[in-house]
Amino acid sequence: MKIDDLPIRDELRGQSPYGAPQLDVPVQLNTNENPYQLPDELVARIAERVAEAARDLNRYPDRDAVQLRTELAAYLNRTNGLNGTAGTELDVRQVWAANGSNEIIQQLLQTFGGPGRSALGFEPSYQMHELISRGTGTRWIAGPRNADFTIDEAAAAAALAEHRPDVLFICSPNNPTGTAVAAETVLRLYDAAQAVKPTMVVVDEAYVEFSHQPSLLPLLAGRPLLVITRTMSKAFGAAGLRLGYLAADPAVVDAVQLVRLPYHLSSVTQATALACLEHTDTLLGYVRRLKEGRDEVVARLAALGLEVTASDANFIQFGVFQDPQAVWRALLDQGVLVRNNGVPGRLRVTAGTPEENEAFLAAVATVIKELSPV
Structure with missing residues (x-):
């Protein structure tokens, strides 16, 4: 039996699951992971916190993850990028956490999207916005971008007026292009969306710690339908942890709890995340190294x-190639794995360690005649 022989929902027929190749090659630069392993002192602290949590594994975890959310709020207040601009101080009521930013996105779409509702995003962008929309029965609408991958504000406003979405996604920095979105653009799009109908505006800041531009967290003040989503997978070097979170009006935090699964964050996950938050200075030091290497x-x-x-992220989009898949294969033959996201003529490479970056650049130089820039 094939998958399409099953009685699956019509909108899932013919679709492919999200994912990147996981190949055993010397240099893996295709999934935007932080290449630096966690420092020994943090690994030891994780072991201590997990051991403490293990004593009570016969009990359910803190259902509301209050301590974790409190520490996440403190982290955001320390690093909001605008030096404590008035009105940006967050507390535990404005922060929610889940298993990766993907579960955060899913909870938002379960709450504010769903059958008979729609979500709009500007493509190319993070593919999971569309996939999770489809998975929640939310109609997906692809909005426009300029040739340089910035958002065409006039075309975006026209799309909002035409389609009247219930959820608007803005990815800053954008994946896969690395393009940041100016605060002024976000404000104009927020206002344009609300002028049509009450619309949840979700700003995906998964890569913001790598950006030259400050976080958009200060924009939350006075905008109850604005949500900022984050992750610990990238800057914290904790992709294996699967911890994402959002900052928003307390009413939004209350609303997503209507759809969260009971005890969705394990005690071990909460303990590990709390240990990581104790070492933010060290981890953000790795971010500074990666930004230098990226540039x-x-x-x-x-x-x-x-x-x-x-690029304002920990990855770089480059090209332009007549046959990007052939270029991808040529680099793989050199032992370097990058990502073909399907953006016409372009590939994406994650910023790695200095040694990984040199290996990538050497591979590009080796196959440069095959690259054939248009």
Whole structure:
């Protein structure tokens, strides 16, 4: 029996699951992971906290993850990028956590999307916005971008007026392009959305710690339908932890709890995340290294004659290639795995350690004649 022989929902027929190749090669730069392993002192602290949590594994975890949410709020207040702008101080009532930012997105769409409702995002962008929309029965609408992958504000406003979505996604920095969205643009899109109907505006800041631009957290003040989503997978180097969170008006936090599964965050997950939050200074030090390495890779790719999209994330989109899949294979043959996201003519590479970056650049130089920039 094949999958389409099953009585699955019509909108899932013919679709493919999200995922990137997991291949055993020397240099893996295709999934935007932080390449630095957690420091020994943090690993030891995780072991201590998990051991403490293990004593009570016969009991359910803290259903509301109050301590974790309190510490996440404290982290956001320390690092909001605008030095404590008035009205941006968050407390536990404004923060919610779940198993990765994908579960956060799912909970938001279960709450504010669903059958008979729609979500709009600007493509190319994070594919899970569309996939989770489909999975929750929310109609997906692809909005426009400019040729340089910035958001076309006039076209976006027209799309909002035409389609009247219930949820608007803005990804900043955007995945897969790395493009940041200016606060002024977000404000205009928020106002344009609300002018049509009450619309949840979700700003996905999964990569914001790598950005040259400050977080948009200060925009939450006075905007009860604005949500900022984050993750500990990237800047915290904890992709294996699966911890995502949001910041929003307390009413939004109350609303998503209507759809959360009981005791959705395990005691072990909460303990591990709390340990990581004790070491933010060290972990953000790795982020600074990655930003420096990213900027160097951008410059060196451009020096090779390639077109590079300005990046505010821990990855770089580059091209333009007549056959990006052939280029992807040529780099793989050199032992370097990058990502083909389907953006015409372009590939994406994650910023790695200095050694990984050098291996990638050497591989590009080796196959440069095959790359054939248009």
